[in-house]
Amino acid sequence: MFMTVVGALNVGFLQTLKLFLVTLIGALPLGLVVSFGSMSRFAPLRWLTRTFVWIIRGTPLMLQLLILFYIPGYVLESGSPWPGGESGRFMASAVAFIINYACYFSEIYRGGIQGVPVGQLEAGLVLGMTRGQIFFRVTLLQMIKRIVPPMSNEIITLVKDTSLARIISLQEVIWAGYSFLKGSHGYAGLLWPIFFTGVYYLLFNGFLTLLFGWVEKKLSYFR
Amino acid sequence: MSVLEVRNIEKHFGNIQVLNDISFSLEKGQAIAIIGSSGSGKTTLLRCLNLLERPDGGQIAVDGQVIFDAADLTTQRESEIRRKRLHFGLVFQNFNLFPQYTALRNVMLARELLAQEQEGFKANKRAILQEIRAGAEDLLTQVGLQDRMDNYPHQLSGGQQQRVAIARALALRPDILCFDEPTSALDPELTGEVLRVIRSLAERNTTMIIVTHEMAFARDVADRIIFMDEGYIVEEGPALEVINHPQKERTKQFLTNFSNQ
Numbered sequence: 001m002f003m004t005v006v007g008a009l010n011v012g013f014l015q016t017l018k019l020f021l022v023t024l025i026g027a028l029p030l031g032l033v034v035s036f037g038s039m040s041r042f043a044p045l046r047w048l049t050r051t052f053v054w055i056i057r058g059t060p061l062m063l064q065l066l067i068l069f070y071i072p073g074y075v076l077e078s079g080s081p082w083p084g085g086e087s088g089r090f091m092a093s094a095v096a097f098i099i100n101y102a103c104y105f106s107e108i109y110r111g112g113i114q115g116v117p118v119g120q121l122e123a124g125l126v127l128g129m130t131r132g133q134i135f136f137r138v139t140l141l142q143m144i145k146r147i148v149p150p151m152s153n154e155i156i157t158l159v160k161d162t163s164l165a166r167i168i169s170l171q172e173v174i175w176a177g178y179s180f181l182k183g184s185h186g187y188a189g190l191l192w193p194i195f196f197t198g199v200y201y202l203l204f205n206g207f208l209t210l211l212f213g214w215v216e217k218k219l220s221y222f223r
Numbered sequence: 224m225s226v227l228e229v230r231n232i233e234k235h236f237g238n239i240q241v242l243n244d245i246s247f248s249l250e251k252g253q254a255i256a257i258i259g260s261s262g263s264g265k266t267t268l269l270r271c272l273n274l275l276e277r278p279d280g281g282q283i284a285v286d287g288q289v290i291f292d293a294a295d296l297t298t299q300r301e302s303e304i305r306r307k308r309l310h311f312g313l314v315f316q317n318f319n320l321f322p323q324y325t326a327l328r329n330v331m332l333a334r335e336l337l338a339q340e341q342e343g344f345k346a347n348k349r350a351i352l353q354e355i356r357a358g359a360e361d362l363l364t365q366v367g368l369q370d371r372m373d374n375y376p377h378q379l380s381g382g383q384q385q386r387v388a389i390a391r392a393l394a395l396r397p398d399i400l401c402f403d404e405p406t407s408a409l410d411p412e413l414t415g416e417v418l419r420v421i422r423s424l425a426e427r428n429t430t431m432i433i434v435t436h437e438m439a440f441a442r443d444v445a446d447r448i449i450f451m452d453e454g455y456i457v458e459e460g461p462a463l464e465v466i467n468h469p470q471k472e473r474t475k476q477f478l479t480n481f482s483n484q
């Protein structure tokens with residue numbers, strides 16, 4: 001029995017991990033684009049971006065998942081754009097998570113960018129550097145150093161937030177644990193599987209905590 | 224011919240006129256000190272010369288060539304402004320070293336990036352980088368930091384950081400080196416080492432503009448002094464003349480306040 005449960009949870013956790021990684025890969029760069037938009041000198045773009053960030057941060061991710069997964073199917077004449085089955089649910093989840101987390105990341109980036117003293121930019125300009133060179137060679141690393149603590153917070157939250165995708169029946173780790181409760185495997189009433197899912201989260205977040213601690217240490221050579 | 228001609232520079236922020244009809248010239252190998260109370264426009268003037276601020280009126284000419292004319296938009300193209308800035312070096316009040324690079328890398332970085340843009344860089348990469356490195360080491364030795372090249376800025380004292388910043392500015396061989404109150408952010412016991420470096424640059428006839436509150440230093444090191452007040456040049460002349468025999472009432476008043484401190 002134990003091995004059956006672990007096997008099922010492993011499959012679920014793989015889906016959790018996949019959603020986590022895909023969200024990071026999409027939201028880390030997209031967040032930078034959004035943060036540039038929210039700092040744009042072109043006012044309409046700035047306000048449009050900030051309004052978008054306000055809506056995304058101001059509503060529950062669970063609601064965004066439901067809307068993104070179900071509404072297009074009602075509105076579009078061609079029917080739901082999502083493929084059927086688990087792959088469709090995964091795609092919808094990934095899109096919702098990427099948009100949601102890009103908005104949170106963008107605010108962290110903005111804080112990081114604006115936290116770098118303007119003197120760094122001016123020193124670069126006076127030395128004949130282009131704005132691109134200044135960003136990549138001077139301010140980027142200082143910004144990264146500033147955002148590691150808030151980003152680690154947000155990324156650890158992301159690990160746990162992946163469980164929200166269960167609302168559109170994505171078969172992630174909690175879904176896998178919960179399936180035992182419903183008795184389909186004959187272990188009705190056993191709470192242990194759902195308890196075990198917590199161990200998965202705990203171990204994975206423990207690993208991330210160590211990773212971010214290591215990154216912080218790596219960046220501690222300058223102030 | 225003057226290396227720098229500043230003609231009728233005007234600058235305002237909103238309704239506040241910060242610079243009024245600023246004109247002066249600077250000969251090659253000369254040092255000019257700009258003195259005046261806070262808010263008199265000294266720093267803004269330096270920032271205009273380095274094109275960190277865009278003057279609202281007037282012209283700036285280097286070696287007889289107009290590099291900026293407020294009335295002529297063709298002199299203000301962003302792409303060219305970058306190159307034009309290289310006529311000037313600027314040493315900031317609060318150093319603005321790049322914290323993630325060692326002293327040596329701080330001095331090398333801008334020259335490396337400029338070298339990468341030159342034709343034939345790839346072919347001679349090793350030799351060019353070697354030369355840049357040797358040049359940076361020379362400069363750091365010149366400012367007395369031969370033992371501190373591999374230190375990061377936060378490991379250096381304020382005076383040492385400012386000396387790195389001077390070496391960094393010198394690395395690009397600017398025609399005119401500007402100092403914006405280079406010792407104002409330093410503890411009194413650290414100002415001496417920075418002033419000594421600037422003095423040695425003056426002795427080697429480096430063309431400089433020094434905004435400073437150190438009157439004795441300005442008198443000893445600068446060839447000429449400009450006294451500014453409320454955005455105007457009130458008085459300009461040979462350093463000793465201006466400090467010892469100021470002509471204008473406002474200058475006398477300013478200098479008296481200083482000597483009373």
